[in-house]
Amino acid sequence: MHAREIKKGIEAICCVHWERRLFDSLIPLPDGTSYNAYLVRGETATALVDSADPALRDELMEQLQGVDNIDYVVSQHSEQDHAGALPDVLKRFPSAKLLCSEKARDMLISHLHVPEERVRVVADGESVSLGNKTLTFIYTPWVHWPETMCTYVPEDQCLFSCDFFGSHLATTDLYVTDQAKVYEAAKRYYAEIMMPFRAIIAKNIEKLSELDFDMIAPSHGPVYDQPDFILEAYKDWISPQMKNEVVLPYISMHGSTEMMVKHLIDALTAKGVSVQAFDLAVVDIGKLAIALVDAATLIVGTPTVHVGPHPAVYYVSHLANLLKPKLKYAAIVGSYGWSSKAIEQIAGLIPNLKVDVLGTVLQKGLPDAGTFAQIDILADNIAKAHYADELVSGTGRAV
Template sequence: MNAREIAKGIKVISTVHWERRLFDSLIPLPDGTSYNAYLIQGSKGTALVDTTDPELKHELLDQLESVEHIDYLVTQHSEQDHSGTIPDVLARYPKAKLVCSSKAKDLVLTHLDVAPERIRVVEDGEEISLGDKTLQFVYTPWVHWPETMCTYIPQDKCLLSCDFFGSHVATSDMYVTNKELVYEAAKRYFAEIMMPFRNMIRRNLDKLSGLEIDVIAPSHGPVYNEPDFIVDAYKDWVSPSMKNEVVLPYITMHGSTEMMVKYLVNSLADRGVTTHLFDLSVTDIGKLAISLVDAATLVVGTPTVHIGPHPGVFYAAHLANMLRPKLKYAAIVGSYGWSSKAIEQISGLIPNLKVDVLGTILQKGAPTEDTYKQLDELAEKIANAHKEDELVTTE
């Protein structure tokens, strides 16, 4: 993608990974992704903020062919998709200084083998002048690594936000034009990457609120020329408020667990509770993560494999524990053939979820009338708990 100007003297160089479908060998990318570098050309100096994934380095380097001199190469985050092409850029511009946060220095030295004399550490709030442009560095730790920072250009009220407010989506649009698409992509990004750090993100949002921002330019996805769109979304996602929703990931082997969870879904619906049902044998795990951002209750449905939960359920429970969503309640339902410790093992997998367990139902073989009665009782408990908390009903 050719470099494009988002303000006078500020260009985005977006390398678009249209075909990429998996990030970190873990995160699904249904819409691909992009990596944004920003070229700032002031009256007395030039800076490049971030680079690109090494796989697309030639696209970035080609766009820099006409740039004769770079004074500063700023790395806001040390992950390879941001910093992997730093050695190539430094080789092309031998007088450029690599600018990073204090905690990033060690990562730059160990991961990228940058010569120490080429590194300039900047502290929180420090500025570098490019003449008529100023780079002001704002530490935003744990968004989503400890060394992350943003770069603010006060003359243009432009925030280069790194992974903050990012969205994994491949697009030729420089600005957000399809808000529905970008909202879902940004929420997926938040759910998969940022959610475990939402308390730190809330503090960093407060920190950024002191800046006048007209444009937010993230490292992934299109630029926000209406910044309130994404800032308000983040405020909602990190808030303690939850919705009248249940997330129900499950797997079935011989049909018994599926009969139980689908009955429970209907029983919850009769009581005005929305359920997001995920068959883990075919689910996009990112969709499951998105649903966990707002829900109040997690119900896990599992058959028994050698007295324990199905491996797919084991993985989903581990994922939920790692993401630390703002759940308040949980329950476990499932089936077994001859013996089971599935409930005990699932409970042991989610210590990070500070939830009240509203019930556990484990059925030997196919569900009976008594099983369905227990499921109705569980649905009633969930609905009543949500009512007591005055949760917002999904429209």
């Protein structure tokens, strides 16, 4: 793909990874992704903002073939998908200086073996002149690494945001043309990568709000030529407001847990509580992460394997603990054959979730009328908590 102009003198160099389906050997990429670098041509100097993943270094270098000289290469984030091709760029342009944050310096040297003498640290708020254009650097730590920063060109009201506001989406569209599609991809990206850092993201958004920009150019996905779209989405996702929703990951070995889960779904639905259930045997873990962004309650459904929860439940509990969603309530339902410590072990897996446990229902063998009565009580407790809580939106009636 050829470089395309997004502002006069600013070109987007998008390396689209159509076939990639897994990121960091962990995160599903159902729609692929892109690695966006940006070439900023001033009257007296030229800068390249970020590079590309090593897998697409040849594509990046091909798009830079017609560039005679680069004076500055900006590394906003040291992770391989943005910085992996930096050594190739520095070799191609031997006089270029690599600009980065203070914390990025050692990372770039150790992770990529960038020569120390090529690196120049820029301070938070520092500016570098390209003649008629200026690069101003804004430290935005923990979106999602400690060394990350954004780059702002005030003359063009353009913000290069790196991973901030990004979306894993392989597309030929330079700008956002399908807001619904980009919204889901950006929410998935936020849920899987950014959600643990909600508090500091709020501070970084406040910091960026002091800038006057009409375009956000992220390092993944299309450019936002109407930035309010993604800014408002982020403000919603990081807000304390939760929805009248339950996220219910579960797995069943011989049917007992599934029977309990389905009865609970019916009971909650009858009380006006929305439920998103995920069978962990076939789950898209990214969809589960998206559901956790807004939900008020997490209910885990598990059979017992060797006294503890099913291994898939271990995994999803650990994941929820790492992502730190803004949940307020939790519950556990499950079954066992002869003995179980599943409830105690699940509780031990989620210390980061500051939730009120509204109930547990653990059944030996097949559920019976008594089991279903307990589940009805649990559903009632969840609905009452949702409708009584001012932080939960979408609660249209009292219980």
